Amino acid sequence: MNIGIIGAGFAGLASAxxxxxxxHQVTVYEKAPDVGGVWSATRRYPGLRTQNNKGSYSLSxxxxxxxxxxxxxxxQVQEYLxxxxxxxDLSAVLRLATEVTSALPTVGxxxxxxARAADGAEDTTHYDHLVVASGIFSRPFIPAYEGIDDxxxxxxxxxxxxxxxxxxxxxxxxxxIVGYGKSACDIAVETAAVARSTTVVARNLLWKMPRHVKGxxxxxxxxxxxxxxxxxxxxxxxxxxxFLHARGSAVANGMLGGVEKITSGQLRLKALGLLPPGxxxxxxxxxxxxxxxxxxxxxxxxxxxxxxxxxxxRFLEKDGAPHAELANGEVIHADIVLAATGWTQExxxxxxxxxxxxxxxxxxxLLYRQIHPxxxxxxxxxxxxxxxxxxxxxxVSAIWIGSLLGGNHRAPSREEMLDETRQRLAWxxxxxxxxxxxxxNLIPFSVHNIDEVLSDVGMDVSRxxxxxxxxxxxxxxxxxxxxxxxxxxxxxxx
Numbered sequence: 001m002n003i004g005i006i007g008a009g010f011a012g013l014a015s016a017x018x019x020x021x022x023x024h025q026v027t028v029y030e031k032a033p034d035v036g037g038v039w040s041a042t043r044r045y046p047g048l049r050t051q052n053n054k055g056s057y058s059l060s061x062x063x064x065x066x067x068x069x070x071x072x073x074x075x076q077v078q079e080y081l082x083x084x085x086x087x088x089d090l091s092a093v094l095r096l097a098t099e100v101t102s103a104l105p106t107v108g109x110x111x112x113x114x115a116r117a118a119d120g121a122e123d124t125t126h127y128d129h130l131v132v133a134s135g136i137f138s139r140p141f142i143p144a145y146e147g148i149d150d151x152x153x154x155x156x157x158x159x160x161x162x163x164x165x166x167x168x169x170x171x172x173x174x175x176x177i178v179g180y181g182k183s184a185c186d187i188a189v190e191t192a193a194v195a196r197s198t199t200v201v202a203r204n205l206l207w208k209m210p211r212h213v214k215g216x217x218x219x220x221x222x223x224x225x226x227x228x229x230x231x232x233x234x235x236x237x238x239x240x241x242x243f244l245h246a247r248g249s250a251v252a253n254g255m256l257g258g259v260e261k262i263t264s265g266q267l268r269l270k271a272l273g274l275l276p277p278g279x280x281x282x283x284x285x286x287x288x289x290x291x292x293x294x295x296x297x298x299x300x301x302x303x304x305x306x307x308x309x310x311x312x313x314r315f316l317e318k319d320g321a322p323h324a325e326l327a328n329g330e331v332i333h334a335d336i337v338l339a340a341t342g343w344t345q346e347x348x349x350x351x352x353x354x355x356x357x358x359x360x361x362x363x364x365x366l367l368y369r370q371i372h373p374x375x376x377x378x379x380x381x382x383x384x385x386x387x388x389x390x391x392x393x394x395x396v397s398a399i400w401i402g403s404l405l406g407g408n409h410r411a412p413s414r415e416e417m418l419d420e421t422r423q424r425l426a427w428x429x430x431x432x433x434x435x436x437x438x439x440x441n442l443i444p445f446s447v448h449n450i451d452e453v454l455s456d457v458g459m460d461v462s463r464x465x466x467x468x469x470x471x472x473x474x475x476x477x478x479x480x481x482x483x484x485x486x487x488x489x490x491x492x493x494x
Contacts, residue, residue, distance in 0.1 A: 001405060004029065004113050004125065006100050006349070007133035009037015011383025011394035013081060014059055015131050017088050018398040018483050022406060022490060027125070028090070029115055031099035035085055036078040037135050045164045047186035048074040051290045052388060053220050056473060059391050060480040062087060070218075071211070100349045103130055109378055129405060133382040133394070136440045138346040142339045143178075143312075151315035151334065156322025158315075161187055161340035170195045174333030176324055178312065179340035180206055185292040187338055192303040199305045199332055201312060201324075205276040208291035210266055213259070219290070220473040222259060223444065224388060227470050231256055232281070232444050235427045240470075256281045267296050274299070274306060307332070345438055354379075364425045364439040368417040369453050371397045372404070375414070380404075386437065387446035392476040396453045399482055403457040406490040447474065459485055 001024045005015050008030035016026050032040040049071045050057050054064035057072070062084050068076050085091055097118040104112045111130040116122045140160030148158055161183050164170070167190060175195040177188050180202035192198040209219050222228050231252040233245045244252040260280030269275040274296070276282075298304040310328040315337075317323070324334040347355065357375040360366050366374050370385035380401045383394040403409050411417060428436040435441075442449050447469070454460045465478050 001025070001128040002126075003027075003129045003131060004103075004111065004127035005131045005133055005382075006103070006113075007037060007135060007383070008032075008035040008094060008096070009039065009133065009135055009383065010059065010081070010391040011135065011397070012037070012131075012133035013084060013090060014391070014395040015133050015382045015398040015401070016090050016093055017059075017061070017084075018395065019131075019402050019405075020088075020090075020093070021483050021487050022402040023487075024402070024405070026093050027127075028094050029098050029100045029113070030094065030096050033097045033118075034078065035081045035094070035096070038137055039074050039077040039081065041075075041078060043162050044074045045162055045183070045187055046167050047190040047292070048183075049186070050077060051182055052224070053218065053473075055475060056220060056224050056389055057391060058476050059084065059395050060476045060478075060482070063477055102351075103349045104351060105354065105376070105378070111378060129378050129380065131380045131382055131398075131401065132347060132350075132384075134347070135383055136345050136386055136437055137343040138348075139344045140339065141342045141344045143341060145312055145315060147315035150317050151322045151324075151337070154317035154320070154322035156315065156334055156336065158337045158339065161338045164338055167191070167194045170336055170338075172196050173335035175199070176201060176312075176332065176334045176337045177340060178337065179342075180204065180289075180306075181340060181342075182289045182292065184338075184340035185289070185295045187340060188304050189292050189294045189298060191338075192298050196335075197305070197333060198298075198303065199307060201307045201310060201326065203309070203311045205274060205308055206289045207260075207276050207280050207282065208263070208267060208269075208289050210263060210291045211293070213262055214266060218473075221471075224473040225469060225471055226447055226466070229444055229447050234445055234448050235424070253279075253281060267291060268300065269296075272296060272299050272306075274308065312337075345440075359438070360422070360425065362425070362429070362438075364429075364436075366418070366421055366425075367439065368411065368421050369397075369400060369456065370440060370442070370449070371400055371453070372411055372417070374417045374421060384440045385442050385449055386440050387442040387449060388444065389446040389450070389474060389476070392474075392479060393442070393446060393449060395476075396450050396479070396482075399459075399486060400453050400457055402483075402490075403486055406486075407493070408486060408489060409456050409458060450479075454482070457482075457486065459489075 003024050003026045005012050005028045008028050016028050032042050053070045054068050058064045098115045100115050102114040110128045114124045170191045171194040174197045175191045177184050177200045188200050230241045310326045312324045313327050314325050322334050323331050325331050373379050382397040385393045387393045425439050461478050
């Protein structure tokens with residue numbers, strides 16, 4: 001088949017590598033001038049590093065370099081993807097600095113993809129199948145604040161966090177960072193080193209996990225194992241999970257309670273007034289945010305102020321300077337406001353007639369296994385299963401797509417897929433209180449998703465590997481044999 005792939009981050013490059021290995025012709029479109037997706041040089045901000053350690057944040061057929069630190073920088077991740085592109089000769093199928101402006105289904109099947117190059121030239125190409133790998137982080141979301149004009153007239157500035165490309169933008173200024181996720185805290189630490197003042201405005205506090213618990217145990221031994229994931233109740237319990245969640249999840253909650261106590265003490269959350277509501281088990285409702293090194297120390301030293309459980313009501317001019325008024329009544333200096341407030345999911349190149357069939361009445365994606373549109377033909381999604389193991393999850397999605405296109409497995413009937421997908425989405429909405437990224441956020445159930453996807457394909461790691469994964473951190477390299485095995489199976493069946 002001739003397959004078009006939109007996006008050249010982890011998901012797009014993995015899809016290109018896998019589908020080429022399975023005998024398909026591919027073309028990858030990327031509107032940025034480099035590979036990387038969210039790790040592109042065009043989207044970096046000071047302090048950006050991976051949340052995962054390098055051992056779990058890679059594709060199966062190429063580990064991160066030994067020379068990289070445990071938590072690589074954004075530049076190093078982009079370098080890794082450049083090296084991956086070179087190793088598997090993907091440059092020949094890449095169209096960088098080329099934005100897909102339209103993808104239209106055609107009579108008789110397939111898609112007509114129109115793309116615009118950097119020089120403005122447009123062309124249209126027909127593909128038998130289309131893979132959307134442009135990611136769930138499409139456009140920065142900025143709340144509709146009152147008084148933005150007043151802020152700007154007073155000399156202030158409001159920008160999304162990913163537009164902070166240099167610390168010179170905040171040097172000597174009163175900086176306000178909106179949000180409390182990893183991005184917000186990363187930026188706050190970097191900003192505090194050069195800004196006149198740094199204030200974090202957090203509507204909701206999240207639980208933070210230190211990189212090393214008690215300064216010794218790498219967090220990957222607690223969360224990036226099958227045992228760690230099983231401490232959170234999945235929608236269907238089996239095996240050891242039934243024991244962990246018997247009697248109201250007594251065993252699992254006891255173990256998580258121990259982690260909560262240690263983490264709270266280590267980060268001094270109570271003393272700093274930053275103890276989140278609820279329990280550590282609540283991370284299953286949204287996501288874990290790795291504690292940024294130096295953040296809580298900077299709060300303790302007064303270099304970062306945190307306004308918790310509040311939000312910006314409006315911007316205003318006061319004493320000739322830009323300020324922000326908060327819901328708690330505080331009025332703070334605001335020379336530059338950095339909104340680390342999430343992303344808006346968009347697929348602007350698909351027409352409304354297609355989007356209407358892609359989502360349900362809640363705006364959630366109707367994707368079987370987070371991959372397969374139930375009501376749209378010749379279309380697949382890769383990377384719409386965000387997890388602790390996002391690169392591997394995206395690669396496994398590509399394997400599922402290749403298996404389906406090659407006839408190695410068949411999708412269930414539309415009725416069965418719709419029933420399963422609606423049940424999953426309802427469970428996700430309830431579990432996360434609606435914060436499930438329209439059905440694309442799997443955290444913390446990364447391994448469960450990988451198991452389910454590979455079960456459809458009929459290929460998996462060995463039983464011995466799965467036993468190892470119960471106590472040792474997940475390694476993508478354990479899955480490097482899946483694509484070659486599938487290629488041999490498809491060739492034998494041809």
